[in-house]
Amino acid sequence: MRDTIRFALNGRPLAVDGVPSHTTLLQWLRADGLTATKEGCAEGDCGACTVLLGTPADGTLDWRAVNACLVLLPQVDGRAVVTAEGLAAADGTPHPVQSALAEAHATQCGYCSPGFTMALAALAQRPERDDTAILDAIAGNLCRCTGYRPIVEAARNLPQVDAPAADASLAARLSEWSSEGLAYSAGAGRFLAPVTLAEALRLRAAHPDAWVWAGGTDLGLRVTKRLEVPGTVLFLGRVAELRGLRESAEGLEIGAAVPYADALAALTDLAPAVGDLVRRIGAAQVRNMGTLAGNIATASPIGDSLPPLIALGATIDLASPAGRRTVAAEDFVTGYRQTVLRSDELIVAIRIPRPAPGTRVAAYKIAKRIDQDISTVSAAFALRVEAGRVTAMRVAFGGVAARPLRATVTEAVLLGKPWTADTVAAAKAAVAADISPMSDFRGSADYRRLVAANLLDRLYLETTESTAPARLEAL
Ligand SMILES: Cc1cc2nc3c(=O)[nH]c(=O)nc-3n(C[C@H](O)[C@H](O)[C@H](O)COP(=O)(O)OP(=O)(O)OC[C@H]3O[C@@H](n4cnc5c(N)ncnc54)[C@H](O)[C@@H]3O)c2cc1C
Ligand code: FES
Numbered sequence: 001m002r003d004t005i006r007f008a009l010n011g012r013p014l015a016v017d018g019v020p021s022h023t024t025l026l027q028w029l030r031a032d033g034l035t036a037t038k039e040g041c042a043e044g045d046c047g048a049c050t051v052l053l054g055t056p057a058d059g060t061l062d063w064r065a066v067n068a069c070l071v072l073l074p075q076v077d078g079r080a081v082v083t084a085e086g087l088a089a090a091d092g093t094p095h096p097v098q099s100a101l102a103e104a105h106a107t108q109c110g111y112c113s114p115g116f117t118m119a120l121a122a123l124a125q126r127p128e129r130d131d132t133a134i135l136d137a138i139a140g141n142l143c144r145c146t147g148y149r150p151i152v153e154a155a156r157n158l159p160q161v162d163a164p165a166a167d168a169s170l171a172a173r174l175s176e177w178s179s180e181g182l183a184y185s186a187g188a189g190r191f192l193a194p195v196t197l198a199e200a201l202r203l204r205a206a207h208p209d210a211w212v213w214a215g216g217t218d219l220g221l222r223v224t225k226r227l228e229v230p231g232t233v234l235f236l237g238r239v240a241e242l243r244g245l246r247e248s249a250e251g252l253e254i255g256a257a258v259p260y261a262d263a264l265a266a267l268t269d270l271a272p273a274v275g276d277l278v279r280r281i282g283a284a285q286v287r288n289m290g291t292l293a294g295n296i297a298t299a300s301p302i303g304d305s306l307p308p309l310i311a312l313g314a315t316i317d318l319a320s321p322a323g324r325r326t327v328a329a330e331d332f333v334t335g336y337r338q339t340v341l342r343s344d345e346l347i348v349a350i351r352i353p354r355p356a357p358g359t360r361v362a363a364y365k366i367a368k369r370i371d372q373d374i375s376t377v378s379a380a381f382a383l384r385v386e387a388g389r390v391t392a393m394r395v396a397f398g399g400v401a402a403r404p405l406r407a408t409v410t411e412a413v414l415l416g417k418p419w420t421a422d423t424v425a426a427a428k429a430a431v432a433a434d435i436s437p438m439s440d441f442r443g444s445a446d447y448r449r450l451v452a453a454n455l456l457d458r459l460y461l462e463t464t465e466s467t468a469p470a471r472l473e474a475l
């Protein structure tokens, strides 16, 4: 394994060592004098630290906007980074995004502007340019002085732009570096990036205290907010076997290191409601790094992915040096932030069966905002109604107990019954037996009980001929 970090910064190949392994990319950039990349929140919320990260793929670089505050410096090994300083052409000609922002008078302060510029530079390389794509691209960037309108206008005027140029020899070198394992250490910290599953499992068993790092969008906050210093980080992003995504007639298999952004199209194809929900996990910068496996392993009671996975009957593949096992999604989390994972195990993949024909899948996230917000309550349903009767129903909730759960009492009330308002009323009354919500700053226990039950009404309204509006915006 190589012991020096190698990457490209604004087109320049670099080798770095001697920097503590838990240093974030943002900290390193600013210490290196590249201060256009700002620190606003250091927790992935404001986008002031947005940079472009290029990952070698099929002989070229796949560029994504990411939050530099949540990326560890060794994580960029074998990749290319472009900051706001590197956007303009070598002769000083501004990048088309910079011109569009200037022409629309869309910059006011120097704090959020570099982040918006980089988020739009990622958008500019993509063909989609409708308002949904624009708002998606900048949902992870906060402007504190209400400059959004001209920023959106600038985005509407953007031409399609080529990806930042990387000369062929640099792209080839990055590809070579990214296929090598990395064992980087500086001071007391160590960053291990194996490239095969066998090696990852061996390292997992050898370092039971290691922080298993996928996208780092949860773990990063332990470093930047709680100021914890990991001894050993085991990074999974380079493990080839964990990066696959397989679609078949039976369903979908998503490798544990596949970021949300790469799984989104397949999830939308499998169940559009799940795609819509995933689009509301964090913002683009978070979805470009964060993984389903990380969300599941975090075992947060308000994590968004487990309710739909439970409703769809998904299973989770685990592996250790001793072998493999498969766990149903509803059995994976055993209590508040506790899971069945053993200290020598890794999540390898998530398997989601394709819903049977005629199944209606719904996934609801109730939060204070549409974008970039954490759920107060979430629910997912997989319902099949044949000849007016409920022939299959799986119900799952998040945010209403110490863990995301399957609501078996509610399911039992619905199964075999006519799909009518009376049946739904009976099921709503049963929800209280399945859940045990608590009060916190997001909502009271009573509010959560009411919302969880009312989401059954929403499902009923959306699946019947009822003319009552199921959503506020329809009023
Ligand atoms: C700004 C922001 C917004 C967010 N918004 C949302 C949101 O709307 N909804 C939501 O649910 N979450 C949200 N999150 C939380 C986070 O993005 C998700 O939980 C994400 O899916 C975590 O994935 P990751 O790959 O980044 O995990 P990491 O941070 O890398 O790891 C998380 C945990 O999973 C473990 N882990 C990771 N991979 C494996 C594996 N293969 N085997 C065993 N253990 C593993 C790690 O050890 C760690 O304990 C947000 C986070 C941020 C910073
Ligand atoms: S500093 Fe706010 S998202 Fe990184």
Ligand code: FES
Pocket: 107, 108, 109, 110, 111, 112, 113, 142, 143, 144, 145, 146, 147
């Ligand atoms: S222009 Fe920077 S906060 Fe609005």
